[in-house]
Amino acid sequence: MTAQGRFISFEGIDGSGKSTQARLTAEHLRQLGQDVILTREPGGSDGAEEIRRLVLEGAGDRWSPETELLLFTAARRDHLERVILPAIAAGRSVISDRFADSTRIYQGVGRADLREKVDALHDLMIGREPDLTFLIDMEPERGLERALSRGGAEDRFENFGVALQSRLRQGFLDLAVQHPSRIVVIDGDRAIDRVQADITAHLDRLPA
Numbered sequence: 001m002t003a004q005g006r007f008i009s010f011e012g013i014d015g016s017g018k019s020t021q022a023r024l025t026a027e028h029l030r031q032l033g034q035d036v037i038l039t040r041e042p043g044g045s046d047g048a049e050e051i052r053r054l055v056l057e058g059a060g061d062r063w064s065p066e067t068e069l070l071l072f073t074a075a076r077r078d079h080l081e082r083v084i085l086p087a088i089a090a091g092r093s094v095i096s097d098r099f100a101d102s103t104r105i106y107q108g109v110g111r112a113d114l115r116e117k118v119d120a121l122h123d124l125m126i127g128r129e130p131d132l133t134f135l136i137d138m139e140p141e142r143g144l145e146r147a148l149s150r151g152g153a154e155d156r157f158e159n160f161g162v163a164l165q166s167r168l169r170q171g172f173l174d175l176a177v178q179h180p181s182r183i184v185v186i187d188g189d190r191a192i193d194r195v196q197a198d199i200t201a202h203l204d205r206l207p208a
Helices: 019-030 046-056 065-089 102-110 115-125 140-149 162-178 192-204
Strands: 007-011 036-038 093-097 132-137 185-186
Touching: 007 019, 007 102, 019 093, 019 132, 019 192, 036 065, 046 065, 065 093, 065 102, 093 132, 093 185, 102 115, 102 162, 115 185, 132 140, 132 162, 140 162, 162 185
Parallel strands: 007 093, 007 132, 036 093, 132 185
Antiparallel strands: none
């Protein structure tokens, strides 16, 4: 962990409950007296929020996977420069609903076989990983049902169907195996308070 400020990300397929858990975790850390920023990707900064609307709304074929990769990376770079790095340097904890792992999986293995390009672009333009990542795992059918029930305009990836969600889930689980010291897998198919209890128990065991 960095001595300046912790950087924690939450990952998972659509509808896994990661956004709820990110919010609850931010509240938990604030109750412990920590100065916490809760943010999200794509988005989190003014420029990145504009890109968010481009990539999450509209028809499924609006962008190719390659173009998505460039757009997500541009949004992440702006988010990193304007929000994440300044907060960490100031000693604040940052909790992000998604970060680079989502691009590794959605564009790297989910939508196309672009993992090498994803990693190369990340190394060139981002060069930063979270200190800790919670992967909220859920069965694809259940997650997709929950995601679609929300309604709203940001449903472009959900509309690709359960086959994509299944590839995404497996991709995230494979990534957790590759990075066991950073990624903690949490069973998300339980009551919200039980999921949060596992997360806070893990956080409470970390050194201050």
